[in-house]
Amino acid sequence: MRKWTVASALLLLSLLFLFADQGRKFQANAEGDSDELVDPPKVEDKIGAVPHGLSTDSDVVKRESESISKRSLRSNAEKFEFQAEVSRLMDIIINSLYSNKDIFLRELISNASDALDKIRFLSLTDKDVLGEGDNTKLDIQIKLDKEKKILSIRDRGIGMTKEDLIKNLGTIAKSGTSAFVEKMQTSGDLNLIGQFGVGFYSVYLVADYVEVISKNNDDKQYVWESKADGAFAISEDTWNEPLGRGTEIRLHLKEEAGEYLQESKLKELVKRYSEFINFPIYIWASKEVDVEVPADEDDSSDEEDSSESSSKEESEDEDADKSEDEEKKPKTKTVKETTYEWELLNDVKAIWLRNPKEVTEEEYTKFYHSLAKDFSDEKPLAWSHFTAEGDVEFKAVLFVPPKAPQDLYESYYNANKSNLKLYVRRVFISDEFNELLPKYLNFLLGLVDSDTLPLNVSREMLQQHSSLKTIKKKLIRKALDMIRRIADEDPDESTDKEKKEDTSSDNNEKKGQYSKFWNEFGKSIKLGIIEDATNRNRLAKLLRFESTKSEGKLTSLDQYISRMKAGQKDIFYITGTSKEQLENSPFLERLKKKNFEVIFFTDPVDEYLMQYLMDYEDKKFQNVSKEGLKLGKDSKDKELKESFKDLTKWWKTALSKDNVDDVKISNRLDNTPCVVVTSKFGWSANMERIMQSQTLSDASKQAYMRGKRVLEVNPRHPIIKELRERVVKNPEDEGVKHTAQLMYQTALFESGFLLDDPKDFASRIYDSVKTSLDISPEATVEEEDDTEVEAESDSKPEADAVHDGDVDDAKDEL
Numbered sequence: 001m002r003k004w005t006v007a008s009a010l011l012l013l014s015l016l017f018l019f020a021d022q023g024r025k026f027q028a029n030a031e032g033d034s035d036e037l038v039d040p041p042k043v044e045d046k047i048g049a050v051p052h053g054l055s056t057d058s059d060v061v062k063r064e065s066e067s068i069s070k071r072s073l074r075s076n077a078e079k080f081e082f083q084a085e086v087s088r089l090m091d092i093i094i095n096s097l098y099s100n101k102d103i104f105l106r107e108l109i110s111n112a113s114d115a116l117d118k119i120r121f122l123s124l125t126d127k128d129v130l131g132e133g134d135n136t137k138l139d140i141q142i143k144l145d146k147e148k149k150i151l152s153i154r155d156r157g158i159g160m161t162k163e164d165l166i167k168n169l170g171t172i173a174k175s176g177t178s179a180f181v182e183k184m185q186t187s188g189d190l191n192l193i194g195q196f197g198v199g200f201y202s203v204y205l206v207a208d209y210v211e212v213i214s215k216n217n218d219d220k221q222y223v224w225e226s227k228a229d230g231a232f233a234i235s236e237d238t239w240n241e242p243l244g245r246g247t248e249i250r251l252h253l254k255e256e257a258g259e260y261l262q263e264s265k266l267k268e269l270v271k272r273y274s275e276f277i278n279f280p281i282y283i284w285a286s287k288e289v290d291v292e293v294p295a296d297e298d299d300s301s302d303e304e305d306s307s308e309s310s311s312k313e314e315s316e317d318e319d320a321d322k323s324e325d326e327e328k329k330p331k332t333k334t335v336k337e338t339t340y341e342w343e344l345l346n347d348v349k350a351i352w353l354r355n356p357k358e359v360t361e362e363e364y365t366k367f368y369h370s371l372a373k374d375f376s377d378e379k380p381l382a383w384s385h386f387t388a389e390g391d392v393e394f395k396a397v398l399f400v401p402p403k404a405p406q407d408l409y410e411s412y413y414n415a416n417k418s419n420l421k422l423y424v425r426r427v428f429i430s431d432e433f434n435e436l437l438p439k440y441l442n443f444l445l446g447l448v449d450s451d452t453l454p455l456n457v458s459r460e461m462l463q464q465h466s467s468l469k470t471i472k473k474k475l476i477r478k479a480l481d482m483i484r485r486i487a488d489e490d491p492d493e494s495t496d497k498e499k500k501e502d503t504s505s506d507n508n509e510k511k512g513q514y515s516k517f518w519n520e521f522g523k524s525i526k527l528g529i530i531e532d533a534t535n536r537n538r539l540a541k542l543l544r545f546e547s548t549k550s551e552g553k554l555t556s557l558d559q560y561i562s563r564m565k566a567g568q569k570d571i572f573y574i575t576g577t578s579k580e581q582l583e584n585s586p587f588l589e590r591l592k593k594k595n596f597e598v599i600f601f602t603d604p605v606d607e608y609l610m611q612y613l614m615d616y617e618d619k620k621f622q623n624v625s626k627e628g629l630k631l632g633k634d635s636k637d638k639e640l641k642e643s644f645k646d647l648t649k650w651w652k653t654a655l656s657k658d659n660v661d662d663v664k665i666s667n668r669l670d671n672t673p674c675v676v677v678t679s680k681f682g683w684s685a686n687m688e689r690i691m692q693s694q695t696l697s698d699a700s701k702q703a704y705m706r707g708k709r710v711l712e713v714n715p716r717h718p719i720i721k722e723l724r725e726r727v728v729k730n731p732e733d734e735g736v737k738h739t740a741q742l743m744y745q746t747a748l749f750e751s752g753f754l755l756d757d758p759k760d761f762a763s764r765i766y767d768s769v770k771t772s773l774d775i776s777p778e779a780t781v782e783e784e785d786d787t788e789v790e791a792e793s794d795s796k797p798e799a800d801a802v803h804d805g806d807v808d809d810a811k812d813e814l
Helices: 002-033 043-047 058-064 086-097 103-123 162-169 177-187 190-195 199-205 255-261 263-273 297-310 312-321 324-328 361-372 466-488 496-501 505-510 513-531 536-540 557-562 579-583 586-593 605-609 637-643 645-654 685-692 699-705 718-729 734-750 758-772 786-813
Strands: 078-081 140-145 150-155 207-215 221-226 231-236 246-253 281-294 332-344 382-388 394-400 420-424 427-430 445-450 570-575 598-601 619-623 660-665 674-678 709-713
Touching: 103 140, 103 150, 103 199, 103 246, 103 263, 103 427, 140 263, 162 207, 162 221, 162 231, 199 207, 246 255, 255 263, 263 281, 263 427, 361 382, 361 394, 361 445, 382 466, 394 466, 445 466, 466 513, 466 536, 513 536, 513 605, 557 570, 570 586, 579 598, 586 598, 586 674, 598 605, 605 685, 637 645, 637 660, 645 660, 645 709, 645 718, 645 734, 674 734, 709 734, 718 734, 734 758
Parallel strands: 140 281, 420 445, 570 598, 570 619, 660 709
Antiparallel strands: 078 231, 140 150, 150 246, 207 221, 207 246, 221 231, 281 332, 382 394, 394 445, 420 427, 674 709
């Protein structure tokens, strides 16, 4: 039975090879006798359920590109000439307008989207224009041929007639091309290009030969082709596969443009520029799969021969035990096979085109994560989705992220990239501009989509247009309203310290939102007050701070005003490095005693902020460490000034060398004998420290901005009273002068200033200590005994000798 089976198998294989060889000869004869080729099946027939595809059959591709590979215009095509100045204009386009070659794909997809928009608009009144079958599927398809270096983009849009091809692609501009070229050469004003539609010609950045195959419902299918050498040709298309309707653009790429034959590169460009196009974008993508194929017959026959030669009888016995089904079962193996399928690239929904009432919180969060490339579980703090109507119409979505980037303020004035993306008809234009949002709102994420915004031809630079100012104004107002809404809806404005004590989920999820916002982006609001005079009052309402009455919580200016004492006209504040330092400041002594509230400003930017925030709700701001503090009328002030007139006059003269402008009676002290304040419009002590810490600051220029220092003395303090008595008795007393100088330096230090001569201050302290210990001022430091040092030096060799002797004794013992 085994011998019969092997012989039968060998006979069957011989017959199969014979029939296959005869079949190949028959096919070759048939091809030689006939010039006609039978069309192979379409790709749709091969892949079954795959929707609407370009043909992938190699014979079809070969037939379609038969005349293309030669990079020459078809001989039977109708030839046309570009305008005489087209070469100069093309040079401008390639070398001047488009600094980034990647945008050619964006332009082609944008044009395809426009064509789809047109046919969709027509279908609203006439459904027949769409036709049947695949023509009803409005999409954009991208396909590449690596072997022939061809990249194609196809749409099922309105298509172009022969006249459309001549009109739209045969000329760079519909009119005034010569004037445009002359203007560009003389002025170089790229904004002029906004009047011309030349986006299509960006294809010549990457291609040296381009075909445009197009079919309009009202005309035949035509091919437009050009090498951008001053001529183009149009011919009726009788060799390519019928499009049905729409346009296919084939780019024969340059040698240096090989990167655009990579699927990953094309996917990246679509994701970056055309993610939110309102039509599906597909790419014919490769994919490796495991498939079962018949095992190699030669391998199996060799194994059988080897087995028979080693043990023939044993093999016959084993074969006899096998069933007939096992003998007939074919042998297979698993191999990798490359297949192709249409892959959707823009699956993120353009939620800004929908009604805000129909978009869920989950959808907004998902869209934010897609926009921010942030895939954490954190939700945005807030968002604003709106449509602006009027002179300029646009749709926008703005988000407040949960955290600030680490480098938000490091490159604040040098950053060119904004987190706001600009779209025109769902096509990404740029995120490298700052025309639509001021720098202080750069932490916001979002996008603006306008159908009417004027752009230049390259879409890389925005035209200076009044509509931009209108959009910017509306965006700022909406952004500030969104931030104000966080504050209004958040009753809990506790600080971080207080929030850490309450770790309940309800507190973390529902409360403290504005406190969280302020900790992350509060500095941006302050910078906005400095930079944006128009919205200064609205931004001031968003300020938060701690104060002497805030009890560990953040408070606002409105809340401060609601707690002001009757008759109080000024908003009191003090600047410094920390709340703890400021709480013990001598400047607050009498203010606290009289129950006045004082704001703590501890951020370095606060010093700059208060130079611009002069008033709020008709209330003036008053730095309590500067001149001009008013705490109501005191009937004893005049009497005190007169009784201490001799002391203040004498003290001013004694400090004339220390840049002290005046010595006055203080109305802000309670327990401290004296403080140093600055003039109202000069730098405070805190500002002086900030400026001195600047590495590149000019010390000579700083002298002009330093506030004049005024020594204020507490007339109720016993030290001040005793000084007055001693000055009256003997104004030339050196001890009194020494004490007065020391008190000034101490007050200077306690008021937050840096001492000009710390050594002199230390010496005066030590002299005072001597006096308190009844040590004579003439006492000096005891001199070191030089003889004793020498004796110690002389004894050292002897000690070494003893040590060496001990070592020798130890060696002897060993």
